[in-house]
Amino acid sequence: GAGVSQSPSNKVTEKGKDVELRCDPISGHTALYWYRQSLGQGLEFLIYFQGNSAPDKSGLPSDRFSAERTGGSVSTLTIQRTQQEDSAVYLCASSLARRELSEQYFGPGTRLTVT
Amino acid sequence: KQEVTQIPAALSVPEGENLVLNCSFTDSAIYNLQWFRQDPGKGLTSLLLIQSSQREQTSGRLNASLDKSSGRSTLYIAASQPGDSATYLCAVGTGANNLFFGTGTRLTVIP
Numbered sequence: 001g002a003g004v005s006q007s008p009s010n011k012v013t014e015k016g017k018d019v020e021l022r023c024d025p026i027s028g029h030t031a032l033y034w035y036r037q038s039l040g041q042g043l044e045f046l047i048y049f050q051g052n053s054a055p056d057k058s059g060l061p062s063d064r065f066s067a068e069r070t071g072g073s074v075s076t077l078t079i080q081r082t083q084q085e086d087s088a089v090y091l092c093a094s095s096l097a098r099r100e101l102s103e104q105y106f107g108p109g110t111r112l113t114v115t
Numbered sequence: 116k117q118e119v120t121q122i123p124a125a126l127s128v129p130e131g132e133n134l135v136l137n138c139s140f141t142d143s144a145i146y147n148l149q150w151f152r153q154d155p156g157k158g159l160t161s162l163l164l165i166q167s168s169q170r171e172q173t174s175g176r177l178n179a180s181l182d183k184s185s186g187r188s189t190l191y192i193a194a195s196q197p198g199d200s201a202t203y204l205c206a207v208g209t210g211a212n213n214l215f216f217g218t219g220t221r222l223t224v225i226p
Binding site: 004032033035037042043045056059093103104105106107108109111 | 119149156157158159160161164169192204206213214215217218219
């Protein structure tokens with residue numbers, strides 16, 4: 001079956017512009033996660049969705065970052081007024097409902113470059 | 116806050132050698148621990164998931180162990196191959212809704 005997919009694979013944008021990154025989780029996975037991997041740093045948690053519950057936004061670095069998940073499936077991560085420090089690879093993952101027992105499966109990521 | 120450390124940061128071995136990658140974490144109250152590999156420019160591939168109640172998991176040439184009380188996990192790779200060259204990441208799942216990742220070990224297997 002299909003894995004987690006993300007689009008675009010690469011995005012170059014000018015400082016100050018808004019960007020939208022998309023994630024399609026594995027069918028049937030109700031949990032969805034966004035992470036960020038900056039150059040030379042580990043993966044940093046951004047946000048978590050579980051079914052229809054309110055998302056856990058505790059990892060979002062600023063109010064320029066937001067995310068939505070429509071219909072419990074596709075998610076969009078939006079970065080407003082991008083800054084150069086937003087340049088990173090943004091990774092999406094999904095897992096089955098019971099996160100304590102479930103593996104997270106990752107997409108290929110979107111490489112964002114802010115010039 | 117959970118902190119995850121991986122040692123060494125980089126490792127280079129000749130093909131055929133057995134090797135061990137180390138992962139340590141500061142808070143032993145974990146749900147599970149997951150090992151991933153990441154190839155350059157690619158996403159993460161899940162290798163093994165160990166639940167907190169388990170001691171080890173095996174998949175092919177890979178064996179991961181977990182000692183929760185001491186905050187350690189090891190990933191053992193038997194008979195290494197050039198195709199094993201990648202960055203290996205350890206991540207722990209806690210009461211928070213996310214995984215805490217180490218910064219990885221970059222493995223190079225020399226033919």
